Amino acid sequence: MLNDIQEVLYDAEQIQAKVREMGEKLSQDFEGRDPLVICILKGAIIFMSDLIKEMTIPLEIDFMAVSSYGQSTKSSGVVKIIKDLDVSVEGRDVLIVEDIIDSGLTLSYLIDVLERRNSKSVTVATLFDKPARRTVDLEADYTGFTLPDEFVVGYGLDFAERYRNLPFIGVLKPEVYEK
Ligand SMILES: O=P(O)(O)OC[C@H]1O[C@H](OP(=O)(O)OP(=O)(O)O)[C@H](O)[C@@H]1O
Ligand code: HPA
Ligand SMILES: [Mg+2]
Numbered sequence: 001m002l003n004d005i006q007e008v009l010y011d012a013e014q015i016q017a018k019v020r021e022m023g024e025k026l027s028q029d030f031e032g033r034d035p036l037v038i039c040i041l042k043g044a045i046i047f048m049s050d051l052i053k054e055m056t057i058p059l060e061i062d063f064m065a066v067s068s069y070g071q072s073t074k075s076s077g078v079v080k081i082i083k084d085l086d087v088s089v090e091g092r093d094v095l096i097v098e099d100i101i102d103s104g105l106t107l108s109y110l111i112d113v114l115e116r117r118n119s120k121s122v123t124v125a126t127l128f129d130k131p132a133r134r135t136v137d138l139e140a141d142y143t144g145f146t147l148p149d150e151f152v153v154g155y156g157l158d159f160a161e162r163y164r165n166l167p168f169i170g171v172l173k174p175e176v177y178e179k
Helices: 012-029 045-053 105-116 174-178
Strands: 005-010 036-041 060-067 080-083 093-101 121-129 142-146 169-172
Touching (some): 012 142, 036 105, 060 105, 093 105
Parallel strands (some): 036 060, 036 093
Antiparallel strands (some): 005 169
16 A cells, blocks of 8 residues: 555644644634534545544534545546435534545535525635645635645545545555556
8 A cells, every 4th residue: 555655745743733733723713603513524534533633612523425536536527415414504603624625626516505504604624725626716714735736645535445544645656546
C-alpha cells in the first residue's frame, strides 16, 4: 500500500495539529447553538471522529452518504444520496463535515438539499480543498489545507475504496489508477 504513494503532502502530526485548531475555532463559533454535525460518508469519517473530539460544546452527529466518484478519479457529475439523515434539520444550525472539496458538485448539491429542508443555517468545514478543480462557485467556511491539483488518498480519502486507513494524506502514483 505504501509503495503506491508518490509523495506525502501532510503527515499525521500536521493533520492532528490542524484538526485541533479547527475544533477549537468551531467550538467558539458554535457556542450555545447545539449544532447538528453531519459527516459525509465515507471519506469524512476519520476527520469527523477526530474533529468532534476537539470540540468542547454540546452537539449532535448524523451521517449522510453520497457518491459521485465510484471507482474513478473523476467525478461522474451525478450526485446520488445513498444514505439519508436520521434526524430532521428543520430549524437547526447544520455543520457539514467533508474530507475534500474538489469539483464542488457534492457540496453544492448537499447545501441545496439541506437548505430546502429549512435548516436555520448551513456551514461547511472541510479538511482539504483543491480549488483548481472547481466547476461550481463554492467556498467552505472552514478549510484545513489547500492541495495541488493531484489525486490524493489517505486520512479517509480513497481510490476504489482503498487507502482510507493511511494516517497521512499523499499523492497516489498515476500508474496505480492508469493501469
Ligand atoms: O467536490 P467533488 O468533486 O464533488 O468531490 C468531493 C467528494 O468526493 C469524495 O466522495 P466520493 O464520492 O468519492 O465518496 P466517498 O467519500 O465514499 O469516497 C469526497 O469524499 C467528497 O465527498
Ligand atoms: O483527490 C481525491 N482523492 C480521493 N477522493 C477524491 N474525491 C474528490 N477528490 C478526491
Ligand atoms: Mg471516494
